[in-house]
């Protein structure tokens with residue numbers, strides 16, 4: 001829209017005012033003056049005519065006009081009087097300002113322009129004596145009036161223009177101040193709230209400026225509040241409320257940018273996806289509040305550790321993600337994964353409980369393992385499952401073969417659900433022998449899954465799946481029942497195997513009331529409690545020692561014995577070991593198999609045997625494959641052994657055929 005400036009409007013108003021009012025007024029004044037002038041002239045002419053008439057009468061009466069002629073002679077110089085004539089009663093010129101006419105008959109001539117003829121008859125009481133004729137010229141007057149008129153027109157025109165210019169000037173003064181306000185308003189409109197105007201004076205415009213300043217200050221405050229609220233909203237939308245870490249949304253955004261950046265600069269990226277191992281147990285055993293507190297502590301630790309260029313995000317639950325921009329090679333990503341594991345390895349103290357956490361980490365590299373954030377995340381997730389399947393607390397790199405292995409894992413989980421009902425699951429028993437006598441002093445029940453689809457599946461593979469899916473709870477009940485039933489069957493058949501060892505999963509201890517279950521199973525199978533040993537891995541006890549001690553005590557009160565499985569692999573510490581209500585430690589096979597070498601593991605194995613006897617616990621060496629393993633263990637004072645040297649895990653009927661086990665020396 002075109003704007004007609006206020007100054008032009010003011011100029012226009014003054015112009016019209018001048019034209020419509022001032023000019024007619026001026027014209028009226030001029031006309032009145034002109035009329036007055038004319039009337040005055042007329043009056044003067046009439047008086048003059050009267051005077052001349054008096055003189056003329058005298059001349060006509062005396063019939064001597066010489067004096068009269070002398071009297072009027074000077075008037076020839078008067079511009080106003082063109083001619084002055086005295087006529088007798090016969091219309092003969094007796095006196096005239098034009099002497100050439102004297103004595104001739106008077107001929108009246110036509111009125112010239114701007115002249116006037118005036119005639120006055122001269123009478124006495126009885127007769128007509130003659131007349132006076134004067135020819136007046138108005139040229140002089142009219143010229144004067146004309147000049148005056150032009151001056152008036154000039155004044156009017158000048159007035160009109162001056163008023164227009166004054167209008168523009170006054171308008172400019174006004175609009176210049178308004179323009180200051182306009183500019184400021186526009187700036188506010190464009191989002192610059194830090195505007196204040198200064199319009200000096202004490203008029204409406206300066207007051208408007210003050211109001212404007214107040215308004216912009218108010219707007220500024222409101223805008224700031226709005227901005228803050230907006231920031232908060234954006235923050236909340238992009239961050240996890242629990243930990244304050246970036247959430248999936250922000251992570252995706254950031255990842256997208258990082259990928260674009262990496263593409264431009266030919267960088268490599270690493271995406272580490274990790275999941276806390278067994279975190280569900282904390283929630284299940286201690287409630288979600290405790291779980292949340294632990295997550296917050298972990299989030300704070302990770303933020304401290306990776307505060308610089310890397311982005312740590314909480315994707316929900318116990319899943320985190322770390323994006324490392326710019327890495328040189330796979331090793332770098334591996335080192336960072338190890339750093340995460342080390343960061344988590346420091347125990348978390350929360351409400352007077354101490355938790356030992358670990359994570360399984362999947363690593364994916366850009367561009368090798370995926371071109372976009374969705375694929376990278378999915379592949380890192382796949383690699384993470386791989387890390388879980390490899391025993392947790394570790395990291396794995398993604399490889400294309402992994403995708404198929406995850407698919408296999410899912411279908412395996414589905415099959416495993418039906419394995420018990422279909423009778424695909426059974427227990428094999430591995431003898432445990434007395435190193436001194438070679439007699440069987442017990443058997444360990446080990447689960448076997450023979451799937452029509454996958455063939456014979458190792459427990460190393462299906463037990464972790466069962467644990468992660470929770471299937472282990474039902475499966476564990478079945479295993480306990482089956483082992484006790486089998487043991488009681490052997491006993492009633494006269495086979496004097498002193499005890500059966502059953503492996504318990506950490507989840508079973510955390511999630512179910514294991515003492516009640518064991519007691520019920522013993523009741524239903526009729527197996528004496530002294531014939532049952534429960535194996536629990538060291539890792540679980542470390543996770544929550546206080547609770548473990550409570551549960552183990554309940555189990556022991558039932559009369560069953562407790563063995564710590566895989567002893568040595570879970571960072572055992574003496575500080576808790578002596579407090580545990582246990583009967584036996586099972587030295588992990590990784591140590592036993594080093595016996596006879598000069599390795600540190602062999603020294604540790606000996607130390608474990610010593611530790612056991614110091615604490616008054618039985619010690620059993622697991623994974624005895626070679627004779628010298630048995631010999632050396634025995635020489636250290638270890639009483640029991642288990643391993644392929646004696647027998648692998650066997651089917652119940654195979655086992656019952658074996659009569660006498662002796663150390664093969």
Ligand code: C2E
Pocket residue numbers: 430445446447458459460463479502503504505535565566589622623624625642643644645649
């Ligand atoms: P584990 O409890 O440490 O069981 C001992 C494992 O060592 C068994 O493997 C056994 O076959 C193997 N082994 C025994 N002697 C030797 C030896 O001389 N050399 C070597 N290299 N290995 C030997 P298996 O049966 O494959 O079981 C693997 C793991 O699966 C077990 O380790 C246990 O953690 C888990 N598992 C097996 N059955 C059950 C079960 O019924 N319940 C639970 N919760 N876990 C089970």
Ligand code: CA
Pocket residue numbers: 444503535565
């Ligand atoms: Ca075991």
Ligand code: CA
Pocket residue numbers: 565566586588589622
């Ligand atoms: Ca073991």
